[in-house]
Amino acid sequence: MKLRIFARISPLALVSAIVLTLCSLSDCYDPMDPNGNITVTFDTYKWTTDGYMARVTIQNYHQYRHIEKPGWKLGWTWARDEVIWSMSGAFAAQQGNCSSFKFQIPHSCKKNPVILDLIPDASPENRSEDCCHGGLLSAWAIDPSKSFSSFEIQVGNLEGSSTGHAPLNLTLMAPGPGYTCGPLVDTDPTVSSDIGGRREVQVFRTWKSTCIYSSFLANKAPVCCVSLSTFYNPRITSCPTCSCGCKDAGPNTSFCISEGTALPQSDALSDTDVVQCTNHNCPVRVHWHLKNNYLDHWRVKLTVSNYNYKRNYSSWNVLVQHPGFGQSVITYSFNSSILPTVGLEGDC
Ligand SMILES: *[C@@H]1O[C@H](CO)[C@@H](O)[C@H](O)[C@H]1NC(C)=O
Numbered sequence: 001m002k003l004r005i006f007a008r009i010s011p012l013a014l015v016s017a018i019v020l021t022l023c024s025l026s027d028c029y030d031p032m033d034p035n036g037n038i039t040v041t042f043d044t045y046k047w048t049t050d051g052y053m054a055r056v057t058i059q060n061y062h063q064y065r066h067i068e069k070p071g072w073k074l075g076w077t078w079a080r081d082e083v084i085w086s087m088s089g090a091f092a093a094q095q096g097n098c099s100s101f102k103f104q105i106p107h108s109c110k111k112n113p114v115i116l117d118l119i120p121d122a123s124p125e126n127r128s129e130d131c132c133h134g135g136l137l138s139a140w141a142i143d144p145s146k147s148f149s150s151f152e153i154q155v156g157n158l159e160g161s162s163t164g165h166a167p168l169n170l171t172l173m174a175p176g177p178g179y180t181c182g183p184l185v186d187t188d189p190t191v192s193s194d195i196g197g198r199r200e201v202q203v204f205r206t207w208k209s210t211c212i213y214s215s216f217l218a219n220k221a222p223v224c225c226v227s228l229s230t231f232y233n234p235r236i237t238s239c240p241t242c243s244c245g246c247k248d249a250g251p252n253t254s255f256c257i258s259e260g261t262a263l264p265q266s267d268a269l270s271d272t273d274v275v276q277c278t279n280h281n282c283p284v285r286v287h288w289h290l291k292n293n294y295l296d297h298w299r300v301k302l303t304v305s306n307y308n309y310k311r312n313y314s315s316w317n318v319l320v321q322h323p324g325f326g327q328s329v330i331t332y333s334f335n336s337s338i339l340p341t342v343g344l345e346g347d348c
Pocket residue numbers: 008009010011334335
């Protein structure tokens with residue numbers, strides 16, 4: 001029988017490079033969360049003279065995949081000549097060409113707006129309900145209350161009596177690539193409760209899209225590796241050489257610098273990870289050390305090392321799949337829980 005243990009520490013304040021840190025954006029986990037997705041919902045709750053008001057909600061249904069700094073970016077293409085008159089709880093990255101508007105100036109006239117989250121201390125007039133997390137979303141299993149974010153938009157410039165068309169080609173960066181979003185489809189209107197749960201109210205119309213993560217789209221090379229050691233053997237089984245690419249393997253692997261070297265200040269590197277050069281070249285290493293083996297239990301020390309100079313992880317989790325976790329498992333200095341078995345093999 002296989003069970004997975006799942007441990008976390010949060011919030012752990014900024015940790016400098018090469019200390020216990022995380023493995024969050026990795027290939028390792030997906031088979032263990034086959035239903036994980038991010039759902040984007042457009043709830044139209046009011047008609048206006050030339051369009052509608054909608055609440056857009058981004059819900060992270062991944063069991064353990066956070067959305068980290070610098071946070072999500074949501075984009076789409078308008079089906080017609082829609083504009084965003086105003087927004088609260090988020091903002092459009094570009095205003096675009098609004099030169100044909102004489103009196104009121106829209107918030108954004110872009111045909112394909114990109115929406116960014118506001119920071120938590122955004123001013124009250126720019127806020128909406130459940131907004132403003134700086135683009136960060138927790139994983140569903142870890143903190144459901146922080147796994148979603150909403151913003152409100154007033155959409156206008158619809159011609160005639162049209163009630164609007166669902167936006168096309170939804171894109172989600174969370175933060176980098178990796179997500180593919182399906183079309184926004186009409187679904188049952190979202191229902192919520194009112195009067196202390198004694199009355200149900202519903203929005204006028206709901207469009208929903210599901211975005212699926214692929215580690216192949218997100219990362220050209222793996223982002224973590226596992227090394228092993230035991231108390232009875234002085235040899236360490238280190239991460240295989242070039243697990244995450246090699247120093248000289250060309251442009252597709254992380255740029256690496258030797259330990260102690262100053263971080264290069266080149267613009268060309270602003271979007272790429274810079275890792276410490278190691279034999280494995282992985283941004284994150286998980287080390288599994290079997291400390292001792294008693295008659296009825298064994299003890300393991302798990303060390304997670306961050307070799308990525310571009311990332312400080314403030315909240316992270318590790319998933320472990322191992323035979324024998326059916327027995328009771330106790331973790332120290334971590335919070336852990338046993339995940340339900342998913343019936344899929346596959347390890348880091
Ligand atoms: C572990 O969980 C307990 C109870 O859920 C919580 O109070 C504590 O803050 C958690 N600790 C960490 C490090 O997350």
